[in-house]
Amino acid sequence: MDHIAISPSDQVFVLTGAGISAESGLPTFRDSDGLWAGYRIEDVCTPDAWRRDPAEVWRFYSSRREAAQKAQPNPAHLALAELESQLPEQFFLCTQNVDDLHERAGSVNLLHMHGELAKSRCERECGRAPVEDRAVYRSLDEVPRCACGGRLRPHIVFFGETPLEMDRLQDKIAETTLMVVVGTSGSVYPAAGFVHRGRQRGARTVYVGPEEPLNASGFTHVVKGKAGEVLPGLFQVETAAEN
Ligand code: OAD
Numbered sequence: 001m002d003h004i005a006i007s008p009s010d011q012v013f014v015l016t017g018a019g020i021s022a023e024s025g026l027p028t029f030r031d032s033d034g035l036w037a038g039y040r041i042e043d044v045c046t047p048d049a050w051r052r053d054p055a056e057v058w059r060f061y062s063s064r065r066e067a068a069q070k071a072q073p074n075p076a077h078l079a080l081a082e083l084e085s086q087l088p089e090q091f092f093l094c095t096q097n098v099d100d101l102h103e104r105a106g107s108v109n110l111l112h113m114h115g116e117l118a119k120s121r122c123e124r125e126c127g128r129a130p131v132e133d134r135a136v137y138r139s140l141d142e143v144p145r146c147a148c149g150g151r152l153r154p155h156i157v158f159f160g161e162t163p164l165e166m167d168r169l170q171d172k173i174a175e176t177t178l179m180v181v182v183g184t185s186g187s188v189y190p191a192a193g194f195v196h197r198g199r200q201r202g203a204r205t206v207y208v209g210p211e212e213p214l215n216a217s218g219f220t221h222v223v224k225g226k227a228g229e230v231l232p233g234l235f236q237v238e239t240a241a242e243n
Helices: 018-024 047-051 054-070 076-085 102-104 166-175 190-202 227-233
Strands: 005-006 013-017 091-094 109-110 115-122 154-155 178-182 205-211 222-225 235-237
Touching: 005 178, 013 076, 013 190, 018 076, 018 102, 018 227, 047 054, 054 115, 054 154, 076 091, 076 102, 076 227, 076 235, 091 166, 166 190, 178 190, 190 205, 205 227
Parallel strands: 005 235, 013 091, 013 178, 091 109, 178 205, 205 222
Antiparallel strands: 115 154
């Protein structure tokens, strides 16, 4: 597939995963050198882990913060921001990533379904909104308390918790005619099921990444390659006159 043609009547929904940030130097989760090769999910990314050992959870996410702050957006992030600038009314980006490389590349209409590294929120779900927080905590004593007295936790969706803004995402998927999924292994639901819902509604569904994802059967096209090499030349935006 040389190009994906986008017409004025298309509604584009993009889903990204850790693979899009790999060329920025951030490790994925399930590749052989990925984060889950060095850490157990149950130790750092579950409500139980937080209850048992919040210091260990903060150590993990503090080191993720440090890495993300040093990383820069790569050509794949920039290509999506450029596409959005050409189609501001027709474009929506959902990322499973908790880094802010999409924003820093210029993406605007964007939802972080698994949370954001650069924010923290009250562990008690007291109703206060997440706060900007890029601090790197070396010990629990350094972690601030919420006004209600609860400890701040990372604004991250742990395994077993519900991803953010699912209603809005379902609405966006319902109206999409072109779904482009980039750099995600298709192993974590509900995100891995978005392609099937898009396909049921008749959307074109394209995957971009170096290997087939686990949910490959849902895609009408699989474009094999690194996101930073494939995405910059992939989209061909048609104007009304060409259509
Ligand atoms: P995974 O680590 O499961 O998958 C990363 C995917 O990126 C793999 O399929 C790789 O083939 C692909 N990949 C590697 N390099 C790439 C490149 N240069 N360009 C494009 N693709 C590349 O990561 P996710 O699918 O994002 O959740 O993981 C989903 C969720 O599981 C994460 O959001 C996280 C994790 O546990 C939570 O922490 C809640």
